[in-house]
Amino acid sequence: MDRISRRTMIGSAAAGAGMLAMPARAASRKLSPSDRVNIAVIGGGGMGATNMSKMTGENIVALADPDLGHVAKSFVVKKDGAIDPNRLLLKAAYDRTAKYADYRRMFDAQKDIDAVLIATPDHHHAVAARMAMERGLHVYVQKPLTYSVRESRGLLDLARRNPKLVTQMGNQGHSGDDGRRVIELIRGGVIGKVAEVQAWTNRPVWPQGVARPAAVAKPASLDWDVWLGPATVDWGYNPDYAHFNWRGWVPFGVGAIGDMGAHLIDFPIWALKPGLPTRVETRNTRWGGDTNPWDDKGPAELTSYPLASIVRYVFGNAPGGPLQLTWFDGGLMPETPRNMPAGASMKAEGGVLYIGERGMLMHETYGRNPVLIGDRLAERAAAIPQSLPRIRGGQGGHEMNWLRAIRGEEAISSPFENAAPLTETMLLGMAAMRAGQGIDYDGKAGRITNVADANVYLDRQYRKGWEF
Incomplete structure (x- = not known):
């Protein structure tokens, strides 16, 4: 195998070099079983649209993706020339969202978010999750939880210091x-x-x-x-x-x-x-x-x-x-x-x-x-x-389990307490x-x-x- 000296170095700091310094704020509002969760989606095409399709009973208030033209193709309602009724609710939810290319701008502009679904490429996962958690927002992050070991440890540390935040990784088999x-x-x-x-x-x-x-x-x-x-x-x-x-x-x-x-x-x-x-x-x-x-x-x-x-x-x-x-x-x-x-x-x-x-x-x-x-x-x-x-709902109920846990209805399935060591x-x-x-x-x-x-x-x- 190649020696380390011939490899590209992705990072320069050791994984143990410090955890997250900025404390998160408490979640902005306490939700009851009768409340709908205000959700922002980061990464709306592909798996993001699949996850979003399970959440159309909630308030999907914002969507951030650097290619909204591509995302729009995930919300078409016709299949083989016929209207797919299962996608009508998803398309309606998508049409109502405030749309952004950059999730950093979304976080600056949207003050009505309770929870964030993150379905981006791996290299964005931890960055987006930290931004959300530091704003007191619950997070659902697609797998793998992070790109690096230090990021996994950092998100786990942040979750432990803010136990009221409900966290879930998208390993639905759990x-x-x-x-x-x-x-x-x-x-x-x-x-x-x-x-x-x-x-x-x-x-x-x-x-x-x-x-x-x-x-x-x-x-x-x-x-x-x-x-x-x-x-x-x-x-x-x-x-x-x-x-x-x-x-x-x-x-x-x-x-x-x-x-x-x-x-x-x-x-x-x-x-x-x-x-x-x-x-x-x-x-x-x-x-x-x-x-x-x-x-x-x-x-x-x-x-x-x-x-x-x-x-x-x-x-x-x-x-x-x-x-x-x-x-x-x-x-x-x-x-x-x-x-x-x-x-x-x-x-x-x-x-x-x-x-x-x-x-x-x-x-x-x-x-x-x-x-x-x-x-x-x-x-x-x-x-x-x-x-x-x-x-409830088994493997297909993983997303709703997160939302029910946010409302205090049931225990979370795959929180960062489990997901972070698995990812590490x-x-x-x-x-x-x-x-x-x-x-x-x-x-x-x-x-x-x-x-x-x-x-x-x-x-x-x-x-x-x-x-x-």
């Missing part, structure tokens, strides 16, 4: 009935002590492992400077970045593990509570860069993440003894269990396999469709009672990949202890006016 049953079965000992977990995904399904393309003319509706936001690169626009393909490019996303780790790694971390990893090591294909990919000197600039990787986490402080979790992406998968039940298979899209003393448990992405692998495990499972509350774990895989060697991690201090120079990968630099 609210699903199947996923919650998985937690009950693992904790109930249906497969015995678990010392090994394997997780896999078919992502990336976007450009990755390639050099950056040449800049081209941007769409007239796109404010490219705002889209770049905190990113310090001066890359010109290319459709390989915006609007969907940003995940694989180093300045804007955190690759496959950032996209799907929150839907897969979430469950073993939730079930087994192993704490933060103590050791992380990776194997991966070549990074995308600006030099000949067969040049052994490596790329002068890391532009896109490797096409495929394996990340091995060791949780040395797990309460039940050391736990090893191995992540596969880019279409790589672990070995198929030999005693798989008839009709069951390892879905190429993604899944998790728990290897226990008495057998195995496997489920698909979002915790769906758990399968027990081993003798008489179904009988054992039937004896394990339900112990976790179920979320995911991002430590990226840090090890960037370091080019295994890293030892002190979770209490938030520092890599065996490769001092690698601590730079726990943080990043910010463009002026977009600091975290």
